[in-house]
Amino acid sequence: NAGVMQNPRHLVRRRGQEARLRCSPMKGHSHVYWYRQLPEEGLKFMVYLQKENIIDESGMPKERFSAEFPKEGPSILRIQQVVRGDSAAYFCASSPDDRLNEQFFGPGTRLTVL
Amino acid sequence: GESVGLHLPTLSVQEGDNSIINCAYSNSASDYFIWYKQESGKGPQFIIDIRSNMDKRQGQRVTVLLNKTVKHLSLQIAATQPGDSAVYFCAVPYSGGGADGLTFGKGTHLIIQP
Numbered sequence: 001n002a003g004v005m006q007n008p009r010h011l012v013r014r015r016g017q018e019a020r021l022r023c024s025p026m027k028g029h030s031h032v033y034w035y036r037q038l039p040e041e042g043l044k045f046m047v048y049l050q051k052e053n054i055i056d057e058s059g060m061p062k063e064r065f066s067a068e069f070p071k072e073g074p075s076i077l078r079i080q081q082v083v084r085g086d087s088a089a090y091f092c093a094s095s096p097d098d099r100l101n102e103q104f105f106g107p108g109t110r111l112t113v114l
Numbered sequence: 115g116e117s118v119g120l121h122l123p124t125l126s127v128q129e130g131d132n133s134i135i136n137c138a139y140s141n142s143a144s145d146y147f148i149w150y151k152q153e154s155g156k157g158p159q160f161i162i163d164i165r166s167n168m169d170k171r172q173g174q175r176v177t178v179l180l181n182k183t184v185k186h187l188s189l190q191i192a193a194t195q196p197g198d199s200a201v202y203f204c205a206v207p208y209s210g211g212g213a214d215g216l217t218f219g220k221g222t223h224l225i226i227q228p
Contacts, residue, residue, distance in 0.1 A: 004157075033215050042118075043158065045208050045215030056208070059215060091157050101146050101207060103216060105157035 002027065004094050004106035005074075012112045019079040019086070021109045025094030032075045033093045033103060034060075034067055043091060049075060082113045118206055118219040126225040127194055135189045135222045137204035142185060144206045148216070149178060149189045153200045161189070161202075191224075199226045 005024040013019050025032050030051050035043040045059040049069040060067065064082075069075040079086055089110050093103035118139050127133045139147070145166040150158035164171045164178045164187070171178050177190040191198055201223045205216040 035215070035218075040220075042203055042218035042220045043205075043216070045217065048215050056215060059208075093157075101148070101214075102160065102163070104160065105150075107155075107157050 004092055004104055006090075006092050006106035006109050008109060009107060010110050010112070012114065013082050014114050015083055016081050019082050019111055019113075021077040021079075021090050021092075021111070022074045023077070023092030023094075023106060024074040025092075026096075026104055029094035029096050029104075031095045031097070032069050033095075034075075034077050035091045035093065037089045037091060037108075039088075046077075079111075082111075084113045087111055087113045118204055118217050122222050123220065124223045124225065126227055128227050129196060130193055133191045133194050133198075133224060135191075135202050135224065137187050137189075137219050139185050139187070139204075139206050141206070142182070146207055147178070147180060147187050148205045149176075150203045150205060150218075151198075151200045152203065152221070158203060194224075194226050196226050196228070199224060 004026055007022050011019055032049045034046040036046055037043045047060045047067045048056040051069055052071050064080045066078045089108045091105050091108045093105045095103045148163040149161040151161050152158045162173045162176050162178050164180050169180055175192045180187045201221040203218045203221045205218045208215040208217050
């Protein structure tokens with residue numbers, strides 16, 4: 001049973017470009033969470049999604065950031081017009097219906113904005 | 115919202131000794147607590163969890179203690195090994211309970227001395 005998959009593992013973008021981060025949850029998991037981690041810090045919750053629904057996006061910046069989890073395919077975290085302050089590690093986690101609080105994390109995508 | 119804090123950013127112990135990592139939380143309504151381990155360049159890995167109706171829970175070489183009176187929890191690792199070197203985070207559900215994003219503390223970097 002494969003774990004949570006994230007790609008790319010490393011992403012370099014120039015200021016003003018778009019970044020697209022992908023997350024495939026564990027098989028059978030329909031709950032996806034995105035977190036951001038700055039160096040030497042803990043993870044900060046951004047958004048919680050179920051298939052085709054955003055449940056809680058209270059941790060996500062109102063501008064430039066968006067997330068989706070379509071019926072088919074991976075969840076996508078999209079950052080438009082990236083700035084240097086967006087440089088961070090972005091982690092995705094998933095959980096099953098019957099153990100909602102048990103979140104399993106992917107290896108993360110390290111975004112560097114030049 | 116919830117806030118979670120750790121007492122020590124770095125803890126250095128001798129291989130074979132026991133280590134204790136502490137964490138404080140702010141929301142007295144929190145009913146679920148998790149400890150994660152994060153190795154360099156990887157996503158957080160679930161270690162052990164505890165619900166608020168318990169004071170203590172044991173796993174393999176790890177014990178979590180919960181003191182709801184002072185809103186404090188600790189992770190004890192017995193007979194530390196080199197593979198225990200990592201950053202350890204405590205986490206609580208974002209809004210105190212239920213299916214939700216997690217609030218993470220800043221982390222304690224556990225260093226194992228040979």
